[in-house]
Amino acid sequence: MHILARQVRFGIDPFGRDGFTGANSYAGKPTTEGFGLYGSLWVYLKSKLNRDTGFVVNVSEIDAEVREQVLPFFGRRIREICAERRIPGLSDIYQWLEQSHTMLAERFGKKQICRLELELNPFRKAGVIWENRKMLVYTERFEFAAMHKLWNNRVDEQANFAMFGQCANPAGHGHNYILAVTVCPPKNKTGWLGHLQKTVQTEFLSLVDHKNLNCDVKAFAKTNPTVENIAQYAWKKLKGKLTPCKLVEITLWENDRTYCRYNED
Numbered sequence: 001m002h003i004l005a006r007q008v009r010f011g012i013d014p015f016g017r018d019g020f021t022g023a024n025s026y027a028g029k030p031t032t033e034g035f036g037l038y039g040s041l042w043v044y045l046k047s048k049l050n051r052d053t054g055f056v057v058n059v060s061e062i063d064a065e066v067r068e069q070v071l072p073f074f075g076r077r078i079r080e081i082c083a084e085r086r087i088p089g090l091s092d093i094y095q096w097l098e099q100s101h102t103m104l105a106e107r108f109g110k111k112q113i114c115r116l117e118l119e120l121n122p123f124r125k126a127g128v129i130w131e132n133r134k135m136l137v138y139t140e141r142f143e144f145a146a147m148h149k150l151w152n153n154r155v156d157e158q159a160n161f162a163m164f165g166q167c168a169n170p171a172g173h174g175h176n177y178i179l180a181v182t183v184c185p186p187k188n189k190t191g192w193l194g195h196l197q198k199t200v201q202t203e204f205l206s207l208v209d210h211k212n213l214n215c216d217v218k219a220f221a222k223t224n225p226t227v228e229n230i231a232q233y234a235w236k237k238l239k240g241k242l243t244p245c246k247l248v249e250i251t252l253w254e255n256d257r258t259y260c261r262y263n264e265d
Contacts, residue, residue, distance in 0.1 A: 044115035
């Protein structure tokens with residue numbers, strides 16, 4: 001079974017002026033003239049592949065359905081809330097995502113919409129997962145810089161370079177990592193976001209940021225600090241410490257082309 005993810009970018013004017021389509025295929029559509037609210041909706045479709053096309057679905061179909069069904073709804077709700085002189089909260093956003101799921105559920109035949117996520121800004125998003133049971137999730141991104149060397153002491157230098165390439169450089173090399181922590185947020189409680197941020201800082205980031213992972217982090221004295229192993233290490237350091245939130249998954253980007261997701265399921 002395959003899961004296809006598609007991002008649909010958009011802009012909304014909260015004061016009621018209609019957006020225009022625009023001609024930039026990389027930008028949001030609809031968009032705004034001047035300053036406006038920008039967002040992006042991630043749609044995850046789960047299905048077997050179409051034998052004729054090799055697709056789960058043509059992504060242009062996702063774009064069309066979201067822009068026809070969902071984005072006008074988002075625009076109405078945002079303008080209504082702004083007219084009440086307040087800003088949308090997480091509870092509003094989770095309701096919108098559930099209603100969006102209802103709008104889209106029958107639009108793709110037997111293909112299952114297993115997840116919807118609304119990206120609120122470059123480091124924060126809210127989502128709902130429907131794969132096994134409905135789960136509200138919240139994701140926040142953090143960054144840290146670290147260096148590492150990948151090496152296997154059981155084989156010689158030639159074998160190490162064949163295995164790890166430039167990552168076996170004896171002097172090591174660095175990355176600007178992005179850590180995404182996904183949790184189930186508590187209902188009707190406040191203060192949890194600050195606790196989450198401080199806990200990630202004290203329990204994980206302070207141990208790895210601007211460190212030589214091979215030398216400065218005990219867990220990697222005999223274990224290669226690959227993106228996979230660092231993601232698992234972050235999970236171990238944070239599991240059970242984010243109460244009242246429940247840790248759902250860790251995602252670690254080594255660069256903009258390589259990341260690993262980890263959970264214990």
